[in-house]
Amino acid sequence: MKLQFHKKGIPTNILKRMAVLFVVFIISVVFFEIITNISESVKVSKQSDATLPIVSINFLGDASTELHGYVNEMDPAYMRDAIIPLDSERNVNISIQCKDFDVDSLEYAILSLDTQRNISKNKLNFNKKGDIITASFQAENLIEKNEEYLLVLTIKNDEREVYYYTRIMQPEGCNEEDILDFAQYFHKTALSDDAGDLATYIEPDPYTTSEDLSHVTINSSLSQVAYGTFDGKQVGDVRVSLTDISTNYITLTFNYLLTRKNDDKSEYYTCSEDFRIRYTADRIYLLAYDRTMEQLLDEDSVVIKNNLLNIGITDPNVQYLSNETGTIVSFVQNGSLYEYNQTDRKMKEIFTFVDNPTDPRLTYDQHQVLLLNIDESGTMDYVVYGYMNSGNHEGQCGINLFHYDAINDVSTEQVFITTSSSYQILNANFSELLYETADNDFYIMVNGTLLYMSLNELTTKELMTGLDDAQYAVSGSRRYLAWMDEATVAEVIHIMDLETGSSFDIKANEGEVLKPLAFIEDDFIYGAVKKNDIMVDGAGSTIYPMYKLTISGISTGKAYEQKTYQKSGYYINNIDLQSYTIYLDRIKIDADGTILPVEEDTIKNSVGEQNKAVPINTAMDDVKQQVVIFSMTPLEEDEKLGKVDYEMTGLVLADESRTVSVASATSSTQYFVYVGSKVSLATDDLISAIAEADANMGIVLDNEPKYVWKRGRKSYQNTITGIAVGSSDSEASGMARALSAMLVHEGENVQVHNLIESGETPISILSRTLKGYDILDLTGASLTQVLYYVNLGNPVYAYTGDDTAVLIVGYDAANIIYFDPMTNTNSKMGLSDAQEYFETYGNVFVSYIN
Template sequence: MKKTIIKLSVFLAVFIVSLIVAGRIMNQGHDNLTMELAEATYPIVTMERNGIAYNQLHGYREAMETAFQRDTVTVLNESRSTDFTVDTYGRNITGISIEVRSTDGKRLIEDTPVTDYETDGERIYGTISLKDLIEKDTEYSLAVVLEADEDTQLRYYTRAVWSDSSYVDEKLAFVTDFHQRLYDRTAAEELTKYLETDSSLEDNSSFHKVNIHSSFRQITWGDLPVEEVGEPVVSLKEIASQTASILINYMVCTSGEEETVYYQVEEYYRVRYTTDRMYLLDYERTMTQIPDVQNMYANNKILLGITDENVPMVESEDGNVVVFLAANQLFSYNVTNNKLTVIFSFYDEHNMDARTLYGEHSIKILDVDEGGNVAFAVYGYMNRGRHEGQVGIQIYNYDNSLNTIEELIYIPYQNSYAVLAAEMERLLYLSRDQKLYLSLDNIVYEINLEEKTYSQLVHISQDDSMQVSENHKIIVWMEGEDFYHGSRLYIKNLGNGTESEIAAEAGDAILPLGFMGEDVIYGIARREDVTEDSSGSVFFPMYCVRICNSQGELLMEYAQDNIYVTGCVVRDNQITLDRVTRLENGAYETAAQDQIMNNVETEQGKNVVVAADIDIYERYVQIQTRNTIDSSTIQILTPKEMVFEGGRELALSSEQETARYYVYGHYGVEGIYSLPARAVNLAYDMAGVVVDNSGSTVWLRGNRVTRNQIMAITEESATEERGSLAVCLDTMLEYEGIIRNAEYLLGQGQTALDILQENLPDAQILDLTGCSLDAVLYYVNQDIPVLAMLENGEAVLITGFNEYNVVIMEPSTGRLYQNGMNDTTQWLSENGNRFITYMRVE
């Protein structure tokens, strides 16, 4: 018995030692399989003009689609040159060259080495000079190419324009002076004449968002003792002869007795130059506090400070793990073990410079489980790490037990972050069975993360042919090109993979309208009621609106006698319906709007975002956790990244065939549309720019002269043999040097859109129905006539304008005359604002 006990003791001792050794070996192996996120290695290129540094460019590992590289525009001087600097950060640069292309990238204009530069330590100073191959006031794509060590080419993109009428020096000087005065309230008093302070538009309660309507005190930082840290980064976003849009990015800090708090700040300016003075058309400042992981908790609060109150946050089902985003950093707080983890960030206290702080990327939380594991996406420009200098979508998994992050898949993307961000806002969802769903270039992809394969699930033919729920879990779509005569809807629950269909009855057409939560809203119209006029505009009166769940089961129906719904808007828990009634003669008359309410309250989580007013900091954002946070025992963790052999890259094939229109606003792409009218309307509201697939400007606001008239177009009369629409179409075609018989073509069933598209091959035809007269005058300013259709079937051409009048060619009366701007605006609005025009394509 004694021997048995001794043997057992020896066995247990050996077993315990073996466990310890094995554990050490496993831990050592685990350490060898992980690494810190690699540091940033790319230089930065900055343009200079008359002593002002602007357009800080970040390098790309490979050639990108130039049509979408429009983050900045560089104005060349009279000799077609510009100064530049390169901050190398110790990277060995062996050569510099430039590539000049057309904005669509198809035409290489110049590929020239740069020899006019000198090196001073870790900075290169030089001058770029373009050859006499470019035209004035025309945008081009300019790529600065750095030859780095190991035969690596790094590309830096900007648009370039050679102009002596942009007044860029005056605009840059005004903006930089405005920015500097904000720190000195006495000096800033000079700025009050540019502000449009209005307390009814701004309550001045938060420093996170300040704009042109804020109070003078709020714009000059209130009582916050802010100090600027480092040099501000100025970016020229858009430039025209009168106007410019400019961004300034910088960092400020506030110093207290115990700590210094840092903030990232972005200022947007839109200015107009005149010979008399400068005008500030728009101003907005966004301030975001950078969390200090050592001092971001108190009692049962995680302190986020001055930031957006709409904090992206997901918690586990039991509420013990809360994952949130703050200042482009991903955090996880575990309530049960009092651990705070900085899951992902390109910057930290050891990696904080212009490269790591560059904000052209986003992070999205995809899933959080009870074990504290987190699936998330990083998409956009990769500041550092394995994919430094690339644009793409990186799907990660955070393993809570190992405290590691691991790349599951990387999807490269050749367009810009601005476009990618707009695409991901539409759809990016991960199911629990590791299937990723995303929308790119009008295609919905289903990606199997385990097998690294994909399939194309949906081809989106028009803007509204697919609708997505707010949480991206449910999608509904219709197939086919005939958007207004669809007979079937398809619903897919991306969470569990179930699919269902909704079929319209014989003689009906069906249209997806949107979502109320996860419930589908759709409308039904009688096919015989769906009409298309001679301009190509479609009228779709819905006699019934229905709401169903994701299984296609009917939840409610809205239908009233002789009431037809023409559109709907979903906001919060309310659906607002636009309605018409049908008169005895078959015409329709606008009726009062109606509402459908959703009384189901959104369930609140166990950890919630709250905001409080805190003395000089004003609105202060916090996460209220389910338990009190013990600051004396809290652990701060930073995971390492798992290392793996080979690559996990998956390239998605896409053949983009449909025209798309990109709306660029204050901070990037605000919308992508297949219908130009929707793009122009959004750009008009936000004083933005519309760009097409080739990078050509379709529309912009604020560059109109005070008067212009197309003198080549004179009065023309309609006859019994040729109606006013035919006269207008013939006039437009003749103006472009093409002779056709539009009356005959209309008689063959062609619409005005068909005729113009078929006979103007070097133009892009634009249906701008629904846009305002003020918006379409942009084309008249470009010496392009605008066709306007009237309710009585007649048509007119808009051929000129001044400050007070519009020039109209009216074939029904045979007149070319001026009409008051306000009267014409009202007249055309009452006729539905049905406009057709075009833009010339080079």
């Protein structure tokens, strides 16, 4: 038999297996080493320092306006931070803090407000002493008094050009120096130990006892105006911006920094004061006063005791998100983003431009931070939009999307979207639609363009363009978009789930059309209009009265009805959503077709806002007065908070391939309401814009831009002359005669009655005849609001029933003067009687501006 011999040691097959496993192990080690090295090669940094020069323009002796630079050319028409009042010689005095920035050349350009006319463009000689450059020039005598012009300064060196934008005006009869002196007196007195003299100018509300220093108005108490027990001192000079100059009033803004000592540590607070002041021969009137104050947080100013996070003086309506267990809260304060993790005992500074509060380039407040989401670990997505004070996008205006990884404590820049609009326009137009999916797809609505981006593949695609405000609505979670293809109403409303990319439709019943209105959280609100109810008002505008309103939930790719609102004889004209209440703007329609406003109605969400895991409260402080506090999850009975570390998060910056630009694509005229230097509303609804400006003593500009409405009209207007019915319409209806007289006033004589018989409306007749004019449908505005156009010297067409109308051609403090086209005479009517009279016919007004 054959002998078999067994070798001592490990069998061969096992050795082979071990060899294979060893090779696999080596390959794995090499692979993970490569991956680790790749991940380690990602450069984690912090926000780089500001480098651009600050330009100061001095005026009225000791005042100066600060201008911040842009590395790309902006749309100058919307750069409205300030107006520089020129002296009688039209001198402009410039000072530039250039620091380490080399300046090779300096030039200026003066343009008309609508940018269509170049007044002048010249290079400037300058002097340099240390890091300060000074220059001056005399504006050309082509500029007219009391008219605004754009001033663009350009600083150049071998590497780049930096642009600075402002407005200039040579005022006459505006008393700008006296008004500035008063504002400076008010500011200094409020900070002094004795502010009693200011009681003459403020209008305290006796029913409020607020001790909130974060927001003070003309209706606040004298104690609040005088900073109460707060012991802060001003740091540096006040930065002055005159924002509106007229013979009726001047608005101006002061920006400055306050500091106070707390246990030998310095705390800093940014402050902004808005004034509206009128000068008369008898006295100066403070028409409006609004001051905001906000603490700059740092390691020394955050107070954490037990489960309470005290963030000091700030707006109680803090933007914040928390995880579900209430152990992590992320919040925005003074343009910076912070996150507190109670479990890890860490306070993190996620994003900020401010590493030196005394550098005005870093505290420039023309940006916002928007939180998009947060998970249980504190990982979140957020957006920084507006002017970039420092960093790799310094001097640009845009939208920056970041992802913060709480595990690795790193914020990664994902995409930067550039814009040529100012921060104020961007902020007012900023859509609620920003959504990032789990698959790193990003959707954003910018100026009517829905942009899709794959953050993995760095591809972009425009999904829709030219959407106006009334065409779409966005859900509270930003996940759902509802839109219609038509501009006003449609038979189909589309709804897209951005997370999945799927869409479905809501279809109108037979003989009806639909109108998307809004979302309340993720419940969709839309109105239904019967086609037979669609009508044209006395001005010629089409009205879509909604007979029913529906609130629908969204689930599994379809909508389901939750609630409907319908009341016989009443129609819904529009809605206003505030918190969890829907305010219904309602109308009735008479048998003769007259539209009459009626009392509003409301729909309240009985569920309301769900309790947040981290509630926010206010408390009183002996020095700061009202402070804002987050109440985190209570600690265990025997648990002690211990030391809380303050950390600055790392930043991973994207390369240039992740920078894109989106052009504006809205098709309609937009109106911007400026209150001081801030845009409080951007809308395509003129009446809403006028109402907002009227309520806040603001102004309305369109997107050319030109002034469309101002609160500050004269107290009286002499009767407009040259009002007469054209000979060809002397036997026509009252409507035709009124329109004829309007056109004759502007040098046009056409057969209006023939145009009306052919189906034309007042709006269409004026639009086709008055070339070079903007025809304004003012239906729904109040009588006092439309008197602004009479103040400009333009008659206002007022509908007074079927085929009849009058022209408002003058006014005084108690009366209006109207032209009756049937008698060719002017008559007076008491202001209150006239208000009631025109309301009876639906406040249908039409006017125009050149």
